[in-house]
Amino acid sequence: MKVLAIVLAGGEGKRLMPLTADRAKPAVPFGGIYRLIDFVLSNLANAHYLQIVVLTQYKNHSLDRHISRTWRLSSMLGNYVTPVPAQQRLGPHWFSGSADALFQNLNLIYDELPDHVIVFGADHIYRMDPRQMVDQHIDSGADVTVAAIRQPLDLADQFGVIETDPTGRRIVAFREKPKDAVGLADAPDQIFASMGNYVFKTQALIEALREDALDPSSRHDLGGNIIPMFVKSGGAEVYDFAHNVVPGSTDRDRGYWRDVGTLDAYYEANMDLISVHPVFNLYNDRWPIYTGHEPLPPAKFVHNEGDRIGHALESLVSPGVIVSGGTALRSILSPGVVLHSHSHVEDSVLMGCVKVGRGAVIRRAIIDKNVVIPDGARIGFDLDYDRKRFAVTRSGVVVIGKNEIIER
Ligand code: ADQ
Known part of the structure; x- marks a missing residue:
């Protein structure tokens, strides 16, 4: 089964200003020696998904430099992490949304002809074994599988909010950042939030992107436009992140996921690292977080x-x-x-x-x-x-x- 991974790393990160004044959000430093993008790339690499395209866009200089210095995989085995900057191939404008970014890079998918395409965001702090999500996706035969996690109801307007059928698997509604979300039946103060991580059947993704590209009223956004298309056709399933078990994880850090979209969330996620028993454990050598920095002497x-x-x-x-x-x-x-x-x-x-x-x-x-x-x-x-x-x-x-x- 051939899988291509595409990492969306073009986010502007306005709410992280001034940290994103001259760098893309996924290049923002984190936890001393890391950059935000190291977390998603480590999750993919640890799972042996080693054909990875990183779509960049906004102020991508330090991001490109970090990827090309740190993420050099052995090309002898056909492995790569390739940053692909936004191009102006299809008209005078840059990417308008995440779906447009994928559409403009369909050639990368045609080059590889994978059976499934993983599309993950680049802005989150977490450990995840994506193989478990891909396995569920293949077993269920869904066109798209969306990873989801429970979040507080009052954050609903920052996430894609998912409603499922009674089995808890098929998605019956997906609303991007709704202002009027209601809580879950078993937890009225919580919602089921999309993590912005998807696995698609390749052909289904290509067809959806083509259809969306022809729609002048679309914002060409994965969460806002593409996923709702799949929900309508009945081909969208949810993957519950609570079931993901990463080798070497502890009860304490299992299920840890932080969207560091705001400065306060970014600060708190950094602080999560420093207690004696940190909530996010950097010392898990069975699922390392890879990074790179200058050769420096010890502290x-x-x-x-x-x-x-x-x-x-x-x-x-x-x-x-x-x-x-x-x-x-x-x-x-x-x-x-x-x-x-x-x-x-x-x-x-x-x-x-x-x-x-x-x-x-x-x-x-x-x-x-x-x-x-x-x-x-x-x-x-x-x-x-x-x-x-x-x-x-x-x-x-x-x-x-x-x-x-x-x-x-
Ligand atoms: P947001 O993060 O608000 O919500 P978006 O701004 O599209 O959505 O960013 C998603 C990812 O795509 C980020 O990693 C960003 O860097 C990247 N990105 C955005 N535009 C891009 C472009 N043109 N080119 C390349 N990369 C681009 C999303 C989902 C929600 C979900 C939250 C979870 O839309 O449904 O709940 O993520 O945080």
Whole structure:
């Protein structure tokens, strides 16, 4: 059975601004050494789906660089992860929606002639063995199988909401981001949400994309247009993510899935990594999350001026970090971060090469790459002041964009 995987990585990620000011959402760094796209690619690679096309679009430079440096599979065995940027082949406009992105790249499907096509999003933090979903898809004979997970009812307008027949398998309604969703019969405060991961019969996908391309009223969106077409024809089934068992997973991290579409969700998902018993376990070597970064020396903790010991507690500390007389608490320090003497960082995510000056204090912040925090600066203490100079999320996390210049 031949399977081609297509990863949709063209999302703009407006709600993650300023982190997406000059990078595509799937290229946003996560958990110190990863990028968001590493999670879906690791799930596919661990399942031995090794013919992978990544459709990129918006500000794709760092994403392309990350994929071509990190995700080089052995082409000798016909394996590949290929980034394919948006083209302007079929008219003057770029992709208008995820279905249009697929339509414009149908040639990639014709080249491979797979029996089934996996189409997965690139914006989520999770472990999943996609073979179990593909097996169900093949057994049921469905035209499309949509992965789904229970989510709180009040988030319904961020997801494709699925209703099934009494067997719980056949999809009878699929509404993209409805404002008036109702809860499930057995859990009125929950909905069944599409994870944006699909498996299609190749021929059924091709026909649906062609039909959709001819419809001038369509937004050419997989969730908004294509999946409802399959629901209408009776060929759409649901795959319940709760049944997915990943080798090496624990009771605690089984079923973990985070849509990191907003800055608060992104912050919380990072914080999920740092507790003593993290909800998402990075240490599962039977289902590793692959990534790549510069060859850097090990992290280093040093005294400074003999009066303060540099240390980090309940934190993730990446290679190349130097904690020189500063302290980090419940934080993520990405490669190349430097904390100078008497600085203190807590409940924060510091991305690559952030420098924290002498005596600076930082609380509940996300600080993007290369930002230099001046000596004595205070961030996250006076939110009214911080709001004047930076983005501050609804829950009060201060977010400082790449290359921003900070005054004390
Ligand atoms: P959204 O994430 O809001 O909802 P969308 O913006 O289309 O939908 O993004 C889906 C995926 O496609 C993302 O990985 C994005 O990066 C990518 N993408 C979007 N447009 C693209 C394009 N033109 N080219 C390439 N890639 C593109 C979707 C589903 C919902 C589901 C949620 C789950 O539509 O039904 O509930 O995902 O998070």
